[in-house]
Amino acid sequence: MKRTPLLFFLFVVSIALIVNSCKKDNLSHIPGLLAGKWQLASITVTNYVGDAQVSLDTLNQTCTIIQRFTFNADNSCNYTNFQCSADSTVGRWSLSDNKLFLISDMVCKDSTKASGGTSKPFANSKIVTLGTYSLVLETGDVEPNYSATKKRRIMRYGFIRQKAAATQ
Secondary structure (H helix, E strand, C coil), X not given: CCHHHHHHHHHHHHHHHHXXXXXXXXXXXXXXXXXXXXXEEEEEEEEEECCEEEEEEEECCCCCCCCEEEECXXXXXXXXXXXXXXXXXXXXXXXXXXXXXXXXXXCEECCCHHHCCEECCCCCEEEEEECCCEEEEEEECCCCCCCCCCEEEEEEEEEEECCCCCCC
């Protein structure tokens, strides 16, 4: 009779271990946080030689057109008014396996001569900050390993979440 509570306790612990040890997929909240409309708040460009900062510039200070980056749950995305140009582009987005990088195939019209007229600005973007109301992405030379004499250019895009339109 004294063994019954002990056996019951061991049985419950065994079941708890088995249930808890099962593989759980898709536990990331990042895709849900990312989905929605994000308005561009700032763009900064930092130039480095190795790890020494050479310059820091803020872009788009005179642009009066609202720029938006929209992420949809079906992994489609669009960017309106890229580089303060009245246009819209669409593409697909995904996250790297470690959920630290945003990957987008979106091709935007680009006004810089070096790009030849188009670019994929978010082809490999490091997610610096992602919260309920803010998103910061870094693009450019964001690889963690670089030469001490290599010139690097990092663009930092700061976005704020837009409220969802009220349905009536």
